[in-house]
Amino acid sequence: METRHNAQIKCNQVNLQHSRAATDNLMQIISTEKIEIALIQKPYLCQNRPKGIAKGYRKYIYGDGKSRAAIVIPNNALDALLITQLSNNDAVLLEIHNGSKCFYAASVYLDYNDSIENNLKF
Secondary structure (H helix, E strand, O other): OOOOOOOOOOOEEOOOOOOHHHHHHHHHHHHHHHHOEEEEEEEEEEOEEEEEOOOEEEOOOOOOOOOOOOEEEEOOOOEEEEOHHHHEOEEEEEEEEEOOOEEEEEEEOOOOOOHHHHOOOO
């Protein structure tokens, strides 16, 4: 999938609830809707690694523990760099380059039972 440098980038945000079926559905949506960036909360994990993501799609997740945030980029025309200083198991931040344009994408899991102050500690 090729991205024009001045074109809009199609993004999707979803909470997969750690579900394999929801992950399979997301892969179908990415393919049919030509999604270029998927921001994911509660990805499907097996042995603390994201599973069910199509081969060839780049997946960004922080650390080796139980991560509740991830970003998937199926578009090889986008260059992405994980910003580890501002990422943790509940937040993933990427710097993305599309030709000469640069922007940031974040996927953040915030627990609705917790105060915002507790959720945003880095």
